[in-house]
Amino acid sequence: MLRCESLTQTYRSGGRELTVLKDISFTLEPGGFLAIVGPSGSGKTTLLGLLAGLDRPAHGRVWLDGTELGPLDEDARARVRAEKVGFVFQSFQLIPTLTARENVEIPLELAPANGGGSWKGRADDLLARVGLAGRAHHYPAQLSGGEQQRVALARAFSNRPRILFADEPTGNLDARTGASVIDLMTELNRELGTTLVLVTHDAELAARARRTVRLADGVVVADSAAAA
């Protein structure tokens, strides 16, 4: 489902070249649940960005559901995301000027397979599924953090993605709300067979994943799959 090979990323900062990721390779099977862990600044989010095709690596290759991202231009990668990928962010990233339902509908509208409005009603189903049936017409500012993240979750699953990337999804939530969000996420992962890639520095959260990749200073220092 997801494979990367010798991923290396460098940034220029103050005239010096800074290597943030070095020679990272692994393969994730469909339906898998991977947690990428590590301390702040270890390159977790950078790796997530490369895996999702949000950025280009300095070296190395990425395959997402059998499609190599490297040769694709930005718009082609965007189309791959629209079709196959879901996202959940630490700070929810809902569009503030759209209602909850409109936010959930965006991936549906963007995915070419969903043309013709056949998706009407799906957003409401998903909002009901995350327990927000009555708040479809509310704007993000009118929702609590937990509610916002649940809207983001509904949005992430709305286009029935093959793979879901989550970047510190509970980082801005209290423990109880965070746990309920993770419960929802794993439930949906089981129901829909979605592959899950979770970036976190929360050990408890990482423990729920079937596989853990630990990063430090841009290199993989531990991989539970390799250890097993």
Added chain:
Amino acid sequence: MSLPFVLRTAARELRAAPRRLLLLTASIAAGVAALVAIDSFTANLRTSVRDQAQALLGADLSVTSRQPLTAHAAAVVDTLARGGAVARVTGFGAMAYVPRTRGTRLVQVSAVEGGYPFYGEIRTAPAGAWRELQRGRSVLVEPALLTALNAHLGDTLALGDGRFRIIGTVVSVPGDVGIRTAFGARVWIPGSYVSETGLLGFGSRAEYETFIKLPAGVAAEPLAERYRPALRADRVRLRTVADDRQDLTDALTRLSNYLGLVGLTALLLGGLGVASAVHVLVRRKLDTIAVFRCLGASAAEVFAVYLLQAAAMALVGSAIGVALGVLTQQLLPHVLHDLLPVEVSATPSAAAIVEGLLIGLGVALAFALLPLLAVRRVPPLAALRRDVESGAARGDRSRWVAGAVLALGVVALAALEVGSWRRGAAFAGGVAVALLVLWGAAWLAVRLLRRRLPPRWPFAWRQGLANLHRPGNQTATVVLAVGFGAFLLATLLLVQHVLLRQLATTGGATRPNLVLLDIQPDQARAVDSLLHAQGFGAPAMTPIVPMRIQSVKGRAATELLAARADSAGPPIEPAQPRTAGGGTRGRAGRRGADGEPGNAWALRREYRSTYRDTLVGSERIVAGRWWSRRDASVPVAVSLEQGLASELGVKVGDEIVWDVQGLPVPTRVASLREVDWARFEPNFFAVFAPGALEQAPQTMVALVRVTDPLARGTLQRRLAERFANVSSLDLAQVQQAIERLIERVILAIRFMALFTLATGAIVLVGAVATTRDQRVREGALLRTLGATRGQVLRVVLAEYLALGLVAALVGVVLAIGAGWALAHWLFETPFAFPALPLAALAALVAGGAAVIGLSGSSDVVRRTPLEVLRAE
């Protein structure tokens, strides 16, 4: 209130982010520039008129008459000029003919005698030719005439039977405006050779002007006061430098007033930009304000902090505006060229500069007040909890006060600009109505889009259109700013169209386009056969009988004239030949336009009347009855134009005695007619029943249609060769000249309207800029979720195209309303609108809005999604 705290905090806040208030600064600058430019220009114009007024008249006094002076009037002139000097200029229309090139043109001849002008200078090329003029059979011409006749210096120019050598061209005459040449270029000959032309015969339209230079130390005004009544009875008009200056100042002030109003709309639109900028600023600063309040600042102190910031940035904007205005002012004399009879310097006026600074500051603060009031309602608790509701906006009396300050300020400003409270309020009301309609349209668009968005439309369009109604939208601001600019431009387009169309229908495809004037009765048959030989059929000949009013309802005209104690100057009767006897333009109802109250002009003027037994197309009976067949009763039946009748205070059945070449002809008003003077046809104030005037001395007018301009030229030449006294007026040329004038005026107004458009664009740019951060984040997010760059750009395009379209369409619809009103009430002409140019204008405005929106959104697709998401 702690003033040091307020000052320090305001300065610190400004230092941190002056960028946030740049929109405020830019909004105010264009409007101030427009006002400073116009007001400085007006100040210079007044100075120029004051300094040059004496040169404009060319003498201390001028005495004008449509006939050679009577013995009595001549005696008065002699008395006036005792110890001074006298010069004479006789003006008349004639056909100029250059035998070498066979070129022919209708010209206005000025035959000069004596030392005219006593003041000012007529500049010629070669220099000094004006003095040479009196030394023989010489003629000076306007440069354009040489081109038109294909002639050059040294050629012989024929005027009637006279032959003159062209010795130079006249480069400038004090007080001359471009439009004066509409009815023919001007030529100057020595007065001593007028008789050789043989053109001042019976029925010719001439103006006899006597210029008087008073001895040093003699004031013109008291003399004029004393002799004016005596001359008035002789139908002679006396003008002084002061009269001229007053007329000119009035006319030019009116012109600059209206240009000033157009500039003012730019400033008001800038005010909207200020309000929008302050509104956004306050929204962004809510947290900061709450913290200030938490730390103990009073509501008034926080309010003062932000008011001070707004004032500082407004002052910067006004200063930039003043600088721009001074620069713009250099351009104005060029833009208004051809419309100005005086040379206007471009000296910045100190008063205008100070005024510009104050007005810019005032307008900015007046518009900033309403949104700034929100600052006072931010509760300290908001520092802890963002979702705390701020105090209720309703019932806040200060909002009403702020609203009243704003409304009063706008009215006062407009009143200042036009110099009248009533017109100032009318202007402010008009602007308010336009803005209300635009605002209503924006509100309606938002409502409609929220209710139902076409579900089948592509993603980008639905997203873009939905952005118009979402929280924090700028729909109202943009529609107001862009729509008002479109409204102004479209109105100008419509006015131009209505005015030019009126001219165009005048010269419609089947209408006569050549008028032959002054045909003597014994030439009628020969002219007719010449036209016939050239293949132009037999034109209808209309007889013209010159006459004056001798008495109205038994009271003599001289008695009525002398009875008016009023000393105002008599009407300006241009020397241009009229299309036909009756006169083409001067509407009878146009009282006061000539600065003379009452019916003096109607009593004094010379009438060119006709007699016939049928009505023509451009007139209809509104009272009484048209005569049937020959009505040889005494007194003779006469039909008056309705405006003239009311001017003279006569109705059907009243008696008027006309003086026809010294012979009294008593008449009875049989009917009143409404006349469409705009038609270039022989129209008449007075039409006589056949039977009374057939034997009176008269001339004939003939109308011909010659489609081909070349053939028209040839015909004019043939006529000039054979009938020296017959003038032919090419209506196409007259039409072109008037079109040029209208275009000139419209250009000047459009130039000022550019400032309004610029302000509209600035407000739009500001609206784009204030939502930019949010847009960039949204764009990044959409792309993360799988949108292509194209899709994101299309969302932006859809949003601004839709905004631009709503604004442009509402602006154009408003303009059609305004254009109709202007056509109906001001120009009194049928309204028509040019669909294509208006559509093009709307498309241009909408496209412009889309371009500005897109160009402000390049960041939305330039930055990678990851970069933006990380930067949060």
